[in-house]
Amino acid sequence: MQNVIEIFKEITALNRCSGNYEDFISYIKGFSSKYEYECLIDNYNNILCKKRDSKATLCFQNHYDIVCLIDNNIPKIVEENGFFKAENSTLGADNGIGCSYMLSLMSQGYDCEFLFTSDEEIGLIGANNLEHNLNAKYMLNIDSEEEGEICIGCAGGVDIFGKHYGKKIIKNSDNYELYEIEISKLPGGHSGVNIHENRPNAIKLFGKLVKENGGLLLDINAGERINSIPVNVKAIVAFKDYPTNFDEEFICINKCDTKSEHLNIWSSDITTFIYTFANGVRAYDNNLNVVLDSINLAKIKTNIDSIEVELSARSMDNKNLETIKKETASLLEHFGFEVKTAGKYPAWKPDVNEFTNEVLNIYKTYDLNASLEAIHAGLECAIFKDKFPHMKIASIGPNIFNPHSNKESVEINSIKKIGKIVKEIADKF
Structure with missing residues (x-):
């Protein structure tokens, strides 16, 4: 996962403010072609990337839009004291980092379903209207914002x-x-x-x-x-x-x-x-x-x-x-x-199962204090659990502070640590 930060910097240079799709879709099409993935786009600009004869049991999912307090803002990344932040704007680590993990796995040829959803920040529009069919048994969302917490439930809104x-x-x-x-x-x-x-x-x-x-x-x-x-x-x-x-x-x-x-x-x-x-x-x-x-x-x-x-x-x-x-x-x-x-x-009722337990076991090799949690925020996981009841779902993520504000920042060491965990989960499933 050495290229996660490099990919994050690349996609941060794209206009990913909610309601803007063209730049990212164009980027994903080129990226998918380079690494031999199908790139499927539905009528709500949700993007599903997978191998042509995929036998994936694991789906990785994140939204690609970001909160922009100024319309069409392109964040300018600043590195300071072990953190990335932006000059006078939101950074878009929520959820550019999650997307970067997925793209990194694609660059390594993993046979997984990679779902990039649109317009999460303005009402989970992409997830609510998803037209793609998912066949994977498990889903890992990487839209959580506190290291050590494995989210298995969230608030409805x-x-x-x-x-x-x-x-x-x-x-x-x-x-x-x-x-x-x-x-x-x-x-x-x-x-x-x-x-x-x-x-x-x-x-x-x-x-x-x-x-x-x-x-x-x-x-x-x-x-x-x-x-x-x-x-x-x-x-x-x-x-x-x-x-x-x-x-x-x-x-x-x-x-x-x-x-x-x-x-x-x-x-x-x-x-x-x-x-x-x-x-x-x-x-x-x-x-x-x-x-x-x-x-x-x-x-x-x-x-x-x-x-x-x-x-x-x-x-x-x-x-x-x-x-x-x-x-x-x-x-x-x-x-x-x-x-x-x-x-x-809907609210996502906490669910402990074989997938969440294995994610916890892997996580504990890096952090003995890791735990299963529920959060008071809306995650797309709730919608996917409703659409695909058979799926076992968990959500993790690096330390992101003050999302949706000009003070948004993400801890660089946390990005690297979660990257190792994500790769182990991909290897396991």
Whole structure:
């Protein structure tokens, strides 16, 4: 697996932002041809590579799209103190590293099924709509982000969307003045993996500022991706007086030069919803040391005639997930939003079997503390277990820190260590 890092650098130079397929598909076609693999692409841009007369019992699977906080961003890799990171952007180690392990195995001629799925980061679209048939008995996903943990279960999730049309023009009889609000420099992070760390949510900070200072909302654009803890807010708000009691480290407030006799404002129900919404962890299991239920207020933006919010709910239990969905929809409707849901994927119930046990045995030769775990994040494994019930599935990965944020990094020694484990698993099955 000596070429994993070299391959990672090659594919990082491609545009792999969610929704962009051409660069990576072109790369994979050339790579497959070079090493004599079939390269099959379905209508959802999922890529399956395998030998023509494959007798594969093991499928390796990863998504190839990455979170880009700036559209069409190509990460510039920086090596620092034993880590790879990127210059002022996400790195795409999630899941460029997993793809690189697979490509390395292909370069060595392994008879496995290699499945590269599309648009995982914007709703597991590729996995949900997979048209390829998989024949392998076992699947190893390499999309986990903490060394030593072998994931055998994960949370299910659903995306919730609200749209509000409550806009009106009022006379500025109370002499409100306009202010530009900008929130930035927050840590951000993954709305599942990092949700229990109480990282500040930019939209919640905004709601607190506006509600506690009697503000009126005119315009807002906040949040980056539905599966990220929001980092940025840009908004125009009317206040009678300059706001007080806010964190100047993250919140910048500038008075606008213009003053209007009339204000085109959004309903106060919108800011009341943001202010009162119970964001973050809803239930935690101290025995398993895992979040059970959570929800993240991820995005909000104004259009010409409507304002839209996006939320992402997760649960380790499908019944609880349905409850959170219904409660959140009801709450949004109470505040005047029209509601729809999408992108639901099931929870993956933990399953210990001959495959997970063998993966654990191999892993323990490199790390005696390795263990079988469940995580509070959505993995495509849940969908594949639903589509292919016969499959035995596990997920591993190197140490990746702060995914979905500008602080994303991956530990180089961990890449090498997991590479050895991946190769041993490929040799075993």
